Amino acid sequence: MxxxxxxxxxxxxxxxxxxxxxxxxxxxxxxxxxxxxxxxxxxxYRVIVKGTYLSPSPGAGRPAPxxxxxxxxxxxxxxxxxxxxxxxxxxxxxxxxxxxxxxxxxxxxxxxxxxxxxxxxxxxxxxxxxxxxxxxxxxxxxxxxxSPAALHERIALQGPDDEVKNLADAFDTMVERLDHSFDGQRRFVANASHELRTPLTLGRALVEVAMHRRTASPDVKELGESLLTINARHEQLIEGLLILADSEKQLTTVYPVNLADVVTHVTAQLTGEAAAAGVELIRGPGDAPTRGDALLLERVVHNLVENGIRHNVPGDEQWVRVISKHSGDQVRVTVTNTGPEIPPYEVESLFKPFYRLGAERLVGGKGAGLGLSIVRSVAEAHGGTVTATPRAGGGLEITVVLPVDPG
Incomplete structure (x- = not known):
């Protein structure tokens, strides 16, 4: 029925x-x-009767009404x-x-x-x-x-076919289309980046062969150095696009990762670059257990420290400080550096892909303009957040907050 x-x-x-x-x-x-x-x-209360006297019968001592x-x-x-x-x-x-x-x-x-x-x-x-x-x-x-990684979620509401179920079904349809659109965009970026790697690798090989020929003139060698620099920049851009596409995917497999180990490993890798730039690298690897993709989390710390080293200015003090710590149900990695003064209204724009400040918008600028975009994307894929605050006197303090590993 x-x-x-x-x-x-x-x-x-x-x-x-x-x-x-x-x-x-x-x-x-x-x-x-x-x-x-x-x-x-x-x-x-007692009921008192009201009536009409019809047959008077006076009693003893009572006059007849x-x-x-x-x-x-x-x-x-x-x-x-x-x-x-x-x-x-x-x-x-x-x-x-x-x-x-x-x-x-x-x-x-x-x-x-x-x-x-x-x-x-x-x-x-x-x-x-x-x-x-x-x-x-x-x-x-x-x-x-x-978190964009949550686009795979659906409400899938069960129950009578009423206004609320129609709303939930319409929301699921919209999210499904967005998920397909973002997934298609990520696949396109990844496929295009893979396809571009081959000609770039081939071009680098041809330039190196031409440069190292015995009959190569100084002009050819100088031109080859310029071409290799441009080629390296394009390879760096493609690598950044691949990492960005991977970081926006849903994390299917996660493992325990202690950010203290990541900080120690990354700072050891970048010590030479920091010394060559005249920047003091200060490390504070405190215990910070979390769960996630170790390679992506390493890329987060690497990008932050590398940005701190590259975006510095010559002066009396040049330093980059990296600290990881455990606070309640969260873990934090904070990277602070000296550098140029950054207006507060420009800070959020630094996390946009290909965005650079001032003269660094030029082709010859450092990096590919994807470093902080990758940092935020990876953090959000791990259920975390990224905030940046300008330092008084110049530079930035960037903090990545991730959930602590309950195990």
Whole structure:
């Protein structure tokens, strides 16, 4: 048997649900008020009869009331007529009215508050059940906004075909198309980079052969050096594109990685470059256990330290400081360097691909302009964040925050 409510809209179901709850609450309140009023009225008062004297029969010591006069008999058995009878009746009416006020307003008000609180509690629970799918949509959207690697997630909401399910299905369709689009873009970058590697390698080999020939003139050797420099820059660009494409993929396999070991390894590799540039390399490899792809995390630290060395300015002090540490449920790697002053509004732009400051936008600038873009992409793929703050006097302090390894 089909459920007639299954195809009812969410608005209709909510209307029926809350309408039924309030109707039930009203019936309960009405019954409680009636019971309180009946109990209060019948407990404290006797009914005094008002009637018309038809057959006078005076008793001992009691005068007979006049014929056709209104009379009442009080609880002591005395018969009152005229103004006394009307006064007693008025007192009786006032007592009943006060009883009604006490029962309906005072005790009924308490009952109203109790039943209202009960209805509000049921409404809260029902609304939570009804709005739970919307919370799932919101949580999924936030996870995807926080990390592009979460584009593979879907809500896959089960339940009746209503407005909320339609919203969740539309959201899943949109995310699926975005996922396919980004995946296609990553595949294109990776395939193009692989295809470009072959001609660049072949071109480098031909230039080196021409340079090392015995009959090569000084002009040919000088031209060969320039071509090799340009070729090396293009190879570096392609390598950066490949790493960027890999870092934006979903991490399928992760292993425990201690960033202290990564800091020690990277600083040992770049000590020679730092010495040649006249930059002091300061290391502080504190314990920082996390989980992820070791090669990508090494690339993060390598890019940060290499940028710190390259983007320095000659002066009295030139240094790059690398520190890793464990703080609560997070691990941090902070790279600080001396260098040119960077306006705060330019900091966020440094993480864009191919973006460089000032004269470094020229072709002859250092690097390929992908270093910090790769850092942020890798950090987000590992569920982390990257922040950069300009130092007073020049340079940057860049901090990578990653989840700690619970094991």
């Amino acid at each position: 089909k459920n007639p409510l299954k195809h009812l809209s969410l608005r209709g179901r909510l209307t029926l649900l809350y309408g039924g709850l309030f109707m039930a609450a009203g019936v309960v309140l009405l019954g409680v008020t009636y019971a309180l009023f009946t109990a209060n009225l019948g407990q404290q 006049p014929p056709n006069d209104v009379y009442v008999m009080n609880k002591d058995g005395a018969v009152l007529t005229g103004a006394d009878a009307e006064r007693v009746l008025e007192q009786q009416r006032e007592q009943v009215r006060q009883a009604a006020i006490k029962s309906l307003l005072t005790q009924g008000g308490v009952a109203l508050i109790a039943v209202g609180a009960l209805a509000a509690g049921f409404g809260w629970l029902v609304a939570g059940r009804v709005l739970a799918p919307l919370h799932r949509v919101t949580d999924t959207a936030r996870r995807i906004a926080a």
